[in-house]
Amino acid sequence: MAKLQPWQAAPKNISQQNIVDLFDNKIPYIAVKNFLSLSECHLLISAILKLGLGGYNYHFDINTAPPAQHLFETHYLYENKTPEEYFSAAEKSIKEYKQLCDEIKLYPDKKMMSLLAEHLQKPVVIASQDGKYYSHIIIRELKNSALLHADFAPFIPSYWSISNIIAEFAWNIYLSDAGKGGECVVYNKPWGKEDDKYITGDTYGYDHEVVKDKEFVEIYPAQGSLVLFNSRNFHEVKSSENSRIAMGGHIGLTKTGEVILWV
């Protein structure tokens, strides 16, 4: 990996250059304030709570991995299972998400995809494989912290089409008022294979030794804001006063220059 360069300051707005710089890890994040209005946030929250959130069906050591609630499937839980198992679960999530949006006539994912497509001057599409779509949105509720980790699809098995991406960032829209805390801490330290020796016990978390002395930023989850950060960089989330309800997912750049979404 090329030598790490210090980040430039986070930009004040979103632009084509900023999105390219985010893929290239030249800037720490892009924040779009008031991407959704407070009334849109409230509308989404009540629709989400009506559907209900559930626990992750994954074997974590609950003494060290703080619990979180979620709605809709995430690819993360299927990385070592078969694509068939994932895509049938994804189909259900896609349907449920569409129903949720149709009910309140609000489509935050489409709004975000159009914003990116408009700036990038090219289509931003949902990832697919053998004619089947990935689920591209997850809704999480979290009051606890989230452990230090990185998200980068090329480290998953190659039978997943998304593993072919060359750069990736995460998107989050924060729907609730977190009160004090809840910052997402992003370190200027992209994940590399050699870092897996720092995985701690039976969790998804890494020891902080992996980011020792690295530059970092703390991003406050302002209600209604859209935040994009390069998720190959190690990141963690601090616990907050109120529980945080956020929707988000992953965006990748393929070798052929396509921009794709999945979760």
Ligand SMILES: [Fe+2]
């Ligand atoms: Fe993450």
